[in-house]
Amino acid sequence: MGADTRFYSSAGPISLGAIRGLLGLSGAEDDGRLFAGVAPLHLAECDDVAFMEGRKNLTALKATKAGAVLVEEVFAEHVPHGCVALVVTAPQASFIRIAARFHPPAQPKPGIHPTAVISSDAIIGPSCEIGAFVYVGPGAEIGAQCILEHHSSIGAGCKLGAYGRIHAHACMEYCIAGEHVVLHPGARIGNEGFGFITMPQGQHVTMPQLGRVIIGDGAEIGAGTCIDRGAGGDTVIGPGVRIDNLVQIGHNVTIGRGAVIVAQVGISGSTSIGDYVVLAGQAGIAGHLNIGAKARVGAQAGVMNDIPAGTDVLGSPAWPLKDAMRAFAHLRRLATTKRNEKAG
16 A cells, blocks of 8 residues: 555656666566555555565565565565566665655745735745745745745744745744755744853843854754754754754754754753764753764763764763663673572
C-alpha cells in the first residue's frame, strides 16, 4: 500500500524503464511495466517499489509482495519470483530518489490569501504562496518561491531566503534565515531568552535580549521547537542542521553545520555545538560548554563538561561511552551479587 493520494500528490504511474534510468541502471525487456508508487516491504503491492537494506530485513524481503525492490547485490537472490530486483549500492538513498519522483515536494501556488496581513513595506519575492491569516511584519523580506502556510507569522525586519517553507502556526521573530529553510508546525524562533538576575529582595529582573537568530541554508526546525534569540550577539543555527520536534535551544547557542538534534533535547545558553554533532533524544547540555565536531551524545545524557571532537558520551553525568558501559556493567554485576546474597 503506497501513500494516500488524498494527502500526497502523485506523479505516477511511472515506467520501470524511467525508474532504471533515474538509478543509472541498464534497460531491460520489462521497461514498459508501470508502477503506481512506493511502499515499505511489508505493505508493498505488485505496483509498488520498495527497498531492502541490512540482513535484519531479509525475512521481510522474502515475503514481500512488491513489484520491484531496490536491493544490494548480495541480497538479490532472495528477491521473490515475479518481483524485479533493482540492484544498487545504497538502497535507502536510491529509494529516497525514487520516492521523490513519485511524490515530488509541494511547490508554491503563487498568490496571497485575502485574509493575510502583509505590511505595506514588506518585500514578497516572486511566486510565493501566502496562506490564510498569515502575518508578515514591517520591513520583512520573503524570498522567491516561499510557502507560508496558514496562521504563520514573520515578524518585523525578519528575512527568509528563497524556497523557504513555514508550516502552519510557526513564527519567526528577530531572525535572518537563509534559503531552503523549513519551520515545521508551531516552531517558535526568536523568543526572548531565559536571562535574568535575582535581586537581593528576591525579585527577578530580565536582562535585555538584544540579539538575533541566524539560520543557515537548508536547516530544518521541528514542530514545537523553541529557539531563543541572543542576549548580546546571536544564536546561530548552521547550514543543513536538522532539529527534531520539541527541542529547546537557549540564547547565544551556536550549532555547526550538519548537526542533528533529536527530540526533547535542551541546550542551555552560550554553548557551542560543533559541525556534524549528534545529540540523541532528551539529552541535556549545560551552558557555556563546547561540544567538539562529530561528537555524539547518547539519549538522556546529562552533559556538564566540554566534549572533545569525535567523542561518544553517555549517562548522567555524561562519561565517555566505553567508561559508561563499563560502569553500567559493574553496577549490574554488583546488583546481581547483592540479590544472590540476600536470597541465600
